[in-house]
Amino acid sequence: MERRAELLRAAARVYAKNGYRGSTTRRIADEARVNEVTIFRQFGSKDALIHEAIATCGGVEMVPDLPLVPSDPCAELTRWGSTVMEHMREMQSMVRRGMSEQEEHPQLAASVTAGPIKASNVLRAYLVRLQSHGLVTEDFDHKVVSSMFISALFTDALERDSMPELFPTPLSAACSLYARTVLKSIGIDVPETASV
Amino acid sequence: MERRAELLRAAARVYAKNGYRGSTTRRIADEARVNEVTIFRQFGSKDALIHEAIATCGGVEMVPDLPLVPSDPCAELTRWGSTVMEHMREMQSMVRRGMSEQEEHPQLAASVTAGPIKASNVLRAYLVRLQSHGLVTEDFDHKVVSSMFISALFTDALERDSMPELFPTPLSAACSLYARTVLKSIGIDVPETASV
């Protein structure tokens, strides 16, 4: 049982670095420090191994919740967004691979998009709560606002390393800036001194 | 000379669909309806062909300008953003591939990131102009605002097809909604009736 788990972790690592075609059974076996034949005895095929690896190692849906009763939108969004971004950053290579190979391996892409989609739903529900609890008075389009916030987190997490000029620095301050900007667009002006 | 150009276009197409490892010389030759040997006589190696293909077909920097003297920010940003997004959508497969293979082929990634980086610079200069021409009175962080707008365009262009739930519909209205949201965050409230 130990070898199985080790093979799954190794396969996820190799896939993130080399993609599907680059993840040869020999490389995965070496990475897991296991004989290559063990792969085929345990999983039957390279395809089965990689699919199980991405589904288990990649599908961990670590999207945290946002407060049921919002009180400090800026702090809450910043904290939530930072967690989401941190998690996306850890999986950035795997996510990029999955997205770029979605035509050839739709199931892998599906495992990888589950996180952002769940995050988007959690955020939209929170935005609705902001309004129903009277913290936002003006009307706004939940879908557009949540889309822009998620896009900011998603792009920052995936592309900052290759296009650092595009993003506010330092990384630790970025999410708070995104949250402030988004909140301002729906009429919540957070004073500069208020921080997280 | 005709074959050379045809090979370059075919290589770019095949790369976008199959990635570097999946772009076999046989496939490219078939796509270009040319004998496989011609590739090696013209370019010497698969590597040289693909690099030249991405540099020429992918490096076309079609980022339009924004007005030197801004007058109608919402209309101008919407028009500009739509053009940028349309262009990114056409190259979405190639961009995804390039970004996911940046560790193995940094030059390809560089060709592919040039567009978004240029767009970001054009936008930031425009935001500065908005302020210097008195169209925006309050102070704001140009980098954060441009980053969020570019992220919205970038993510929408690259991921809408695989995660449609994340984005406002229809596509044709999305950019205008992004522009309005961004402008509201810097204090420009555009009445609903104003359209593009």
Place this chain on the structure above:
DNA sequence: ATCGTAAGTAAGCGCACACTTGCAAAACGG
């Protein structure tokens, strides 16, 4: 002591890959 199970080792299969060679057929301008 024996058996079943999971693992390692070594060898090999057929295939696709990037790339090469040799030769004949075009395409072209002088």
Place this chain on the structure above:
DNA sequence: CCGTTTTGCAAGTGTGCGCTTACTTACGAT
């Protein structure tokens, strides 16, 4: 019409791929 360049075609090289086979080793339960 000839000479050069470009292309097509057929065959082949060595390498790495996914996967298989046959045999051996280690070990815990019966």
